Amino acid sequence: MNNIRENAQAYACQRDTDHHCLTCSDEMVPVRVIRIDQDTGLALVEVSNQVEEIDITLVEDIALGDLLLAHGGVAIGRLEEGGH
Amino acid sequence: MKFVDEYRDSTLIHRLAGEIERLSEGHAFKFMEVCGGHTHTIYKHGIEDILPRNIDLVHGPGCPVCVLPMGRVDDAIAIARTDGVIFTTFGDMMRVPGSKGTLLDAKAQGADVRFVYSPLDALKLARQYPDRQVVFFAIGFETTAPSTAVTLLRAQAEGIKNFSIFCNHVTIIPAIKAILDSPDLRLDGFVGPGHVSMVIGMHPYTFIARDHGKPIVLAGFEPLDIVQSIYMIVKQISEKRTEVENQYVRVVRPEGNVKALQSMARTMELRPIFEWRGMGFITHSALKLRPEFVEWDAEQRFKVPGIRVADPKACQCGEVLKGAIKPWNCKVFGTACTPETPIGTCMVSSEGACAAYYNYGRFSMAAERTNTLA
Numbered sequence: 001m002n003n004i005r006e007n008a009q010a011y012a013c014q015r016d017t018d019h020h021c022l023t024c025s026d027e028m029v030p031v032r033v034i035r036i037d038q039d040t041g042l043a044l045v046e047v048s049n050q051v052e053e054i055d056i057t058l059v060e061d062i063a064l065g066d067l068l069l070a071h072g073g074v075a076i077g078r079l080e081e082g083g084h
Numbered sequence: 085m086k087f088v089d090e091y092r093d094s095t096l097i098h099r100l101a102g103e104i105e106r107l108s109e110g111h112a113f114k115f116m117e118v119c120g121g122h123t124h125t126i127y128k129h130g131i132e133d134i135l136p137r138n139i140d141l142v143h144g145p146g147c148p149v150c151v152l153p154m155g156r157v158d159d160a161i162a163i164a165r166t167d168g169v170i171f172t173t174f175g176d177m178m179r180v181p182g183s184k185g186t187l188l189d190a191k192a193q194g195a196d197v198r199f200v201y202s203p204l205d206a207l208k209l210a211r212q213y214p215d216r217q218v219v220f221f222a223i224g225f226e227t228t229a230p231s232t233a234v235t236l237l238r239a240q241a242e243g244i245k246n247f248s249i250f251c252n253h254v255t256i257i258p259a260i261k262a263i264l265d266s267p268d269l270r271l272d273g274f275v276g277p278g279h280v281s282m283v284i285g286m287h288p289y290t291f292i293a294r295d296h297g298k299p300i301v302l303a304g305f306e307p308l309d310i311v312q313s314i315y316m317i318v319k320q321i322s323e324k325r326t327e328v329e330n331q332y333v334r335v336v337r338p339e340g341n342v343k344a345l346q347s348m349a350r351t352m353e354l355r356p357i358f359e360w361r362g363m364g365f366i367t368h369s370a371l372k373l374r375p376e377f378v379e380w381d382a383e384q385r386f387k388v389p390g391i392r393v394a395d396p397k398a399c400q401c402g403e404v405l406k407g408a409i410k411p412w413n414c415k416v417f418g419t420a421c422t423p424e425t426p427i428g429t430c431m432v433s434s435e436g437a438c439a440a441y442y443n444y445g446r447f448s449m450a451a452e453r454t455n456t457l458a
Binding site: 057072079 | 201203204205224227228234279334337341343344347
């Protein structure tokens with residue numbers, strides 16, 4: 001039964017080990033900036049040991065090494081220390 | 085791992101749970117976690133088992149897949165079946181049943197339906213296949229709407245005309261208003277959606293504290309985030325305060341992401357009314373493309389049936405989405421409706437309360453039943 005579920009879900013999207021898909025779930029994923037192209041407003045980021053391209057036009061003053069939160073291929077904010 | 089381990093500190097979580105028990109003094113409180121991501125964390129980490137039994141968590145409507153009515157899925161399938169169309173979607177939507185099947189069924193029958201992680205991937209397909217019409221099935225709350233907005237602005241800037249958006253974005257505040265106005269449910273406070281709030285900020289929630297006298301705490305997605313936000317709600321109640329507080333300060337700014345809001349405002353506007361699955365029609369609760377973007381509006385470009393379809397009679401997603409019943413109270417939960425063969429949307433997405441219960445909550449469900457019977 002579990003195999004059927006895993007096969008059905010793997011066909012639809014790539015979930016984590018908890019059958020959780022960040023893209024489908026309206027959740028942000030933390031990504032580390034490794035290259036910035038200001039002309040195109042795109043950056044290469046590291047996420048779960050993979051490199052992906054995301055849009056960075058909605059977040060200001062991005063620097064190499066920044067930890068951003070992205071959703072649907074677009075950076076929405078920065079993860080910052082402090083607070084609780 | 086930084087930003088993870090420190091928010092899963094079991095000792096601290098149990099200490100906060102003790103404080104919640106002390107401050108709540110045995111009073112029964114019912115709090116709604118609005119966001120499906122929170123529901124997922126609550127069941128994955130067994131948070132209900134850590135909290136004192138007088139704290140009841142009610143799962144809200146913040147699962148983007150769950151709230152989409154069947155008629156809109158039918159519309160999506162109609163577009164996907166149009167000759168020459170490449171229909172792109174986030175994965176979960178492939179399996180959401182319309183009245184005559186799913187997008188996955190349509191794909192099996194020959195429609196070109198493709199799974200993407202981002203609307204920008206759909207735009208890439210449009211560049212790659214200039215002779216095809218590429219449509220992106222845009223769903224989600226304010227967390228996802230900015231990526232649609234950015235993609236539209238890029239399509240406009242590049243003059244890509246074989247790309248369009250089937251826009252189904254919804255907004256969280258009208259849904260919370262509808263829940264607060266519902267006679268079915270008495271709530272004592274809200275665990276607010278952290279990532280939506282990263283976009284919209286803190287101010288839109290003010291009416292919850294001011295007009296309805298309910299505390300709301302915007303929360304992160306790790307177990308400690310959620311337990312701490314419940315502690316903050318109970319603390320407000322014990323101190324007779326009702327405020328909008330921010331537990332997720334490492335991410336949420338009071339003003340939100342102004343650039344994201346501006347990009348949404350440039351490309352989208354509120355629909356007068358929109359149907360939510362299980363919650364009915366809610367005014368000003370969804371977004372459509374602005375007239376300036378009509379060329380990229382799939383609803384204008386393609387013929388869609390636009391027919392309202394009632395939920396299957398056996399399905400009680402509506403009551404689950406409003407928190408009026410627990411998932412396992414639904415007549416078909418775990419029998420006719422499972423993640424393999426979902427009847428209702430709440431069982432499709434891992435964010436859905438039913439799927440979360442099915443995957444993680446069956447032990448606490450059994451315990452709750454035992455207590456109810458005792």
